[in-house]
Amino acid sequence: MVVTTLFQSLYGKESNPIITGFHKSSIVVYTHDGILELIFGLQPNINTSELTFTKRVNLRIKPPLPQNFECKKILVSSNKHHIALVGINDVLLVTLQYDLVCFAAKTSAMKDEYYCESVSLISSRHSKKIKVREVRWSNDLETFSGSLLGILLSSNIVELFNCDKPKNPMGVADFSVLLPRSSNTFGLGVTAENFTFGHKVINDLEPDDIYHSIIVIDTDGHFHSVCFKITETNISNILPAISSIPIYGLKKTNILEDVSDILLLNNSCSNKIPIFAITTYTGLVIHLTSLVKSAVEWRQSNPQLEFYVVENYRLPVAKSSPKNPITISNDENTANHYIIQDSCAVYSVNYSTSLNNLISKISESNLYDETESLKFHHILKTSGCLLSYTSSAICLDDSNLKKVPLQAIMFVCVCEDSNLLYHCINRELCKKSHVPEKISLKKSMESQKETQSTLVADILKILSNRRVFPAFKMPEKYNEKLQLECIIAALQVILANNDVLDCGIEKVSSCLENLSKIQKENSEYAAKELNRFSTYFDDLMLIKNQVKIHRDSIKKLIQRTDKVTEYVVPSDDVPLIEDEIKIYEKLESMEESLNSLNRATIDILENINDKKDAVYGNTKSFQSSASTQKFMLMKNTKDIESLVKWTKKLHESVDELL
Known part of the structure; x- marks a missing residue:
């Protein structure tokens, strides 16, 4: 990890900038002074460890931001055309110029300053008492091209905006009926805590009947859903909200009462297998999957969902508070990865193996090893405090990869002292697993296992247990105890990786020893088989000669019997004597025996030829x-x-x- 003073030199020590990823090697920066900028071409300098950039673009917002506007986080749409500035009581939608999107890879064609239009989405229609709980962009690029924005308000409603027409919401998902405001003495009540866009819901009786879903979790840890239809980029029908969706696999019912964040993960099979990640303030992370009941069980044509717990794990050291919650964000650079940030650390999680195991269970096949768990990596750590919603993963520019070998992904985050932390890693060090293909989840699915070397697979499985070396940030004034803690943590990672490498070396050496033994056994077995085949061939040649002799004798006997039958012609008028009858019976028996011998000989010849062809292939005649x-x-x-x-x-x- 490297601490750079780039932001202090650009914006000052008390700017408290909020950042998020934009295009490749670029970020969006917002300071509390109301400065909104795009920084392009971020690259680490190997000599000075400082971050350099190629272009800095200032965004002038029209109309300007309110003076009392306090931004909590920045969200960029999937198509990179809009930026949402999320405040406490309002959300400002900033529309970017097309030059910023089209010339992202060619910064020389950009200007130093652009005017961008902003629209207030909440304060212009609601009172100041209404607060913004959560804001999400929809990841459905097919329907809205990344321009659908959802805002959860403290009034327990979710407003949906089309950024092309942002003046009024295109739809409202109302959860206030399920979560009414409390009027008790203490003013306490169950409210909507967080939400996320869900997966598509398809009617199994009518495949053309497709719904979009919104999942809301309240302060008691209960799940609620709303489904709606979209017709020609407009919401045509919003169904009533469904409360208390069942969750199967939770040992404790109150485990979700302190939920910090929920997110639908962008996995490679999201259309077939949706996976949700949930974090709590205690550092617990839970993976859930959602299944849709058959349309026959739908109540009043309202889709019914069910949630199942896939797995859960706990962060090593979780530090969070309502002001600095544990947040989840999808890693847009790599499939089946997401980022977790708490108040002092950043983690990268690879859940490809979990997705593969889930596919194997649903399809009732053994495509993948179900014993392999997800890959969890500690990326950044600081003794101070990180600003919330400032962690992001940025893909470095390909043109400069030669200058920074094996460093393709850069994780960035901002400290409370306005310093920027970054850590460059090679994504292969995070052990990116095979991305599963989009398959049809039917029991009759025919699966084919990948042919792979057993030794290579075992070595990769052993090396996948390596841990990414965490980066530490030391404060300006630190004592020996803090130094020793960082050194001990680093040594633990080094020793763990060393043990993994020793296991890999032992596996290779044992395989080499076994290979020599197997080679010796194979040579002995081949010699024995060769001797056995040679004796078998000699026996076949003897049998062939004997068959030839028997065949010649049979031909002679046939000729003799033919001549005898020519001379001995029985007459119907003259009765046969007893001796002639006996001779005739003997001749008939001889004929039957000769025929049986002939058939047996033919069968023997065919068996010999088949065995000879099976052992030696086609050969020439004797x-x-x-x-x-x-x-x-x-x-x-x-x-x-x-x-x-x-x-x-x-x-x-x-x-x-x-």
Whole structure:
């Protein structure tokens, strides 16, 4: 981590700037003096560790900001065309010039100053008693192109604005019926604490019937929802609010009474599997997923939702208060990542493995290892206090990556002394997992496992347990105890990473030893199999020769029986004697035995050929083999003549016998 005095030199020590990410290597800065600027081309200087920039653009707001306006946080729309300045009693919508969006990668074409139009969304229509609880941009780029803004007010309503026509809200989600104001002596009552835009809800009976949802959580930890339809970029129908949505998997019902923030995460399967992250003031982080009941169970055609707890974890050291809550923001640079900020630290969370496990459970398949947990990394830490809503992840410019090797993502945050903290890391160090594809969640889904080396997979799994080295900020006056605490924390991370590396080295060495043993066993097994196949081949050749001999003898017997049957022709007029009947029966039995031998011989030949083809493949016949040709060439003319004479004598003897 590096502490830079860039903001102190630009705006002063007491400016308390609020920042958020804009385009690549650029941020939006707002100071309490009412200065709104864009800083482009942020890059760390390797020699001085200071941040440098290529362009600084001042935004002149018309009409100017109110004098008593106090900005809590800055929100930039997904299309980068609007900026929302969130105050206590008002929200100012600033529309940016197209040059700031089109020439973000070419700052030389920009001017030093631009006039931007601002519109007050709340104070012009409500009294000063109405306070702004939460403001969110919708991440649905398909419907509104990133121009839908939702504002939760203390009157328990959510107003929806289309930034192209921001004078009046295009719709109002009213939760005041479910959460009425209390009129008791102490003025206490259940109110809407926070909200987020939910996922799309599709009617399973009518796929063209699509709803958009808003999720609100109250001070008692109960979930409420409102669904609405959109027709041609206008809200056509807002359904009544549904209260007390069931949450399955919570061991304690009061665990959500101190909710700090809730957010719909931008995961790679958000259309199919929505995941919500919730933080509490005690440092507990909970992941939830939402399922939609069948349209048959909907009450008065109002979609019914159910929430299920996926997992939960607790921050190592959580410091928060109502003024400095624990906040969540999506990491726009990397899929399946989000950022958590409390009053003294910033964390980066990779929930790809959690999403993969959830996909495996819903699709009833074993695509991924369910024992692998999410990856949690401590990025920034300070002994002082961080300004709320000032943490952001910025992707560095590709042109300068060669100057800063292995540092592609820069996490930034602002301290209470107006110093800017930044920490550059390589996203691969955060162990980005495989991004799951968008799949259809049906039980009949056919999944294919990725073919991957077992050793490589084991090593990657072991190395994924490494922890990113946290960055520490020391105050100007510090004692030895604080120094020792930072050193001990750093040594713990180093020792933990060293143990992980030792496990990886032991795994590789054991695999190498096992590989040599396996190689030796394989060679011995191959030698045994080769000997067995050679003996099997010799047996096959002997069987083939015997079959040939039997075949020749059978042919001779067939010829003899044919000649016998020609001479012995039974007559119907002359009765057969007993000896002739016996001979005839013997001949029939001999014929049957010969036929059976012939069939058995054919079966044996076919089995031999099949086994020979299975072991050695297709081979040439015995007559055309090289050994037979060599045998015939070794014979001279006299041997051949004697063989011919012997054959003739054999034929003559057979003829005399018959």
